[in-house]
Amino acid sequence: MRSLILFLQQVNVEQKLKEAPDGQYQIGVLIGSFIPFIVLAAIAYALYYSAKKRD
Template sequence: MKYLILLILLQVDIEEKIKNAPDKGYEIGVAIGTYLPFVVLVIIAYVMFNRFKNRKDLD
């Protein structure tokens, strides 16, 4: 339940930002800034998963 509230509070209207963008460079920046944090979190989770999995195999 608390995650749902957090998700609602953190929603950003990307379409509105892109519609009001002054140029294409701003649109690209909005897209990168929106998706990059999620990509970084997925990569960190993948690396951590592999490290813990491999450490378990060594014991």
């Protein structure tokens, strides 16, 4: 089950950029590929800050 989910989540950004109809689409693809990392970093920072504040 886990491997199926990972397989479905794989996105080939390079191919999407090659097939992009215009520059606006390319920017959207790049921003969309970075959003999960930004969200995870924000969650990690919030958890770190709350743990540090607790001490």
